[in-house]
Amino acid sequence: MSRSKFGALFLARLLALVLMFVTATIAQAATQGKLKVHVTGLNSNEGSVRVALFNSDDSYSADKFTGEKALMKGVADIAANEANYTFENVPHGEYAIRLFHDPDNSGKFVTGMFGIPKLQYGFSNNPKSNMGPAGYDKAKFKFDAEELNMEIKMQHAGL
Numbered sequence: 001m002s003r004s005k006f007g008a009l010f011l012a013r014l015l016a017l018v019l020m021f022v023t024a025t026i027a028q029a030a031t032q033g034k035l036k037v038h039v040t041g042l043n044s045n046e047g048s049v050r051v052a053l054f055n056s057d058d059s060y061s062a063d064k065f066t067g068e069k070a071l072m073k074g075v076a077d078i079a080a081n082e083a084n085y086t087f088e089n090v091p092h093g094e095y096a097i098r099l100f101h102d103p104d105n106s107g108k109f110v111t112g113m114f115g116i117p118k119l120q121y122g123f124s125n126n127p128k129s130n131m132g133p134a135g136y137d138k139a140k141f142k143f144d145a146e147e148l149n150m151e152i153k154m155q156h157a158g159l
Contacts, residue, residue, distance in 0.1 A: 032091045033146045039076065039083040039099065041154040043120060047103035049076040049083040054096045057136040065100055065109030065121070065133075075102075096139035097124035099152060120154040129155060 039049050052070035054060040063069035076085035078101075100109050101120040110118045115132075123129065127138035141150075 032089050033143070033148065035087040035090045035095075035143060036147065036149045037076075037085045037087070037097060037099070038149065038151045039085075039122065039154065040081075040151060041120075042078055042081040042083065042101055043154075043156070044101075044103060045078045045081060047101065047105050048078060049085070049099055050074075050102050050107065050109075051076055051085045051097065051099040053087055053090070054098065054136070055093055057140075060096050060098065060136040060139070063098070065098065071095075090143060092144045093142075094140055095124070095143055096136050096141070097122075097150070097152065098133065098139070099123075101154060117156070120156045122152040122154050124150060124152060126151075126153050 035053070037051055039051075042049070050065075050067060050073070052063065052065075052067040052073040054063065054069070055071045059069040059071070067073035072087050072090070074085050074087070076083035099122050100117075102108075103119070109121070112118050121129070121133070123134040123139040124141050125134075125139055127134040
């Protein structure tokens, strides 16, 4: 094989590999996105907000505001009694968010007598929580966009 034919074949294969990589990158970007959480109604600017994203009823139900069972979790700073947190590269699917105000940055969700929360908390879709935390079925939502903005209003029981 002559050098010019070898060079042309090499360039064609290299171009094919580059095109495959670009196509795969675009396809991946189309199946994931940013989930922006805006938290309102905080009673103070002290501490932070702990945010947890769950992708199943099992993990959501098993997690007791620790975030240990979450698919993704994070900590949001508070300013003007609001907080913002962005989950990056979230695969499209079904999710639920659970969060709480952590005024002393301990990472612990504090409850009092009979398990009544002493801290503010919230859930995606803003369902009211009467006897225990809102279930996954009430907090779940479908994420299938390049970017989704979600507002969660804080609730409080034992404050």
